[in-house]
Amino acid sequence: MAEIRLENVTKRYIEEKRPHYAVREISLSVEQGEFIFLIGSSGAGKSTLLKLIGGEMAPDQGVVYLNGSNVARLIGPWRARVARTFGVVSQQCLLVRKRTIGDNLLLAAGAAGLRRKGRQAMKKALGIVGLPNVEGCYPAELSIGECRRVELARALLSSPPVLLLDELTANLDDDSIWDLMHLLNELNNMGTTIIMATHASQYVNIMRRRVLTLVDGRLAGDVKHGKYGDIV
Ligand code: ADP
Numbered sequence: 001m002a003e004i005r006l007e008n009v010t011k012r013y014i015e016e017k018r019p020h021y022a023v024r025e026i027s028l029s030v031e032q033g034e035f036i037f038l039i040g041s042s043g044a045g046k047s048t049l050l051k052l053i054g055g056e057m058a059p060d061q062g063v064v065y066l067n068g069s070n071v072a073r074l075i076g077p078w079r080a081r082v083a084r085t086f087g088v089v090s091q092q093c094l095l096v097r098k099r100t101i102g103d104n105l106l107l108a109a110g111a112a113g114l115r116r117k118g119r120q121a122m123k124k125a126l127g128i129v130g131l132p133n134v135e136g137c138y139p140a141e142l143s144i145g146e147c148r149r150v151e152l153a154r155a156l157l158s159s160p161p162v163l164l165l166d167e168l169t170a171n172l173d174d175d176s177i178w179d180l181m182h183l184l185n186e187l188n189n190m191g192t193t194i195i196m197a198t199h200a201s202q203y204v205n206i207m208r209r210r211v212l213t214l215v216d217g218r219l220a221g222d223v224k225h226g227k228y229g230d231i232v
Pocket of ligand 1: 013014021044
């Protein structure tokens with residue numbers, strides 16, 4: 001279970017010695033089991049917000065709470081527990097091209113501390129994403145859609161309660177996007193929280209889940225059964 005709460009969270013980058021605000025004064029709560037689309041134009045702050053939620057970066061102001069604990073203050077085993085809470089798929093493909101899919105996932109499983117259970121976790125995750133037979137393939141032998149599924153499998157290795165997905169559907173054809181959305185829906189029905197940055201407006205509009213809209217780093221909309229572009 002993971003309850004996430006952001007209180008007045010701000011993140012700025014320094015560009016040419018000047019602060020540039022990527023995320024500004026965002027407050028929100030996410031309950032276990034929610035399905036959230038994070039939308040906004042390029043540069044609106046979606047990736048930064050996902051990294052703040054996942055504890056990959058700390059806010060300059062404000063606090064990110066996970067189950068009531070200030071994530072920035074957690075150390076040692078508590079910090080490791082934060083990492084296990086989130087399955088992350090980032091915008092860039094992180095599969096090592098010279099390794100098979102099996103090796104890629106076993107490496108990730110080892111890094112996640114799954115050592116002896118790594119192979120079992122790999123098979124289970126590949127089964128969940130519908131690719132049980134790609135273990136011996138190299139990334140270049142798979143379609144873009146299949147690679148994105150493998151990345152989703154890697155994020156699922158530790159059975160995390162929360163998935164943070166950054167543009168998982170970018171550059172995919174309609175059939176692949178629909179298949180992925182269907183899969184995410186199933187994972188969500190089994191209780192996994194999904195927080196997904198996407199530009200796939202027609203799917204956002206069909207699925208009518210919670211929609212968070214960022215404009216220039218600020219939360220411009222938070223709508224329960226929202227559509228793309230809803231600002232409330
Ligand atoms: P989005 O995911 O919505 O495209 P980002 O979170 O990637 O937005 O970026 C928000 C803003 O922060 C953009 O203006 C971007 O240029 C800036 N930014 C993001 N990462 C960095 C960085 N590492 N250094 C400097 N500026 C950054």
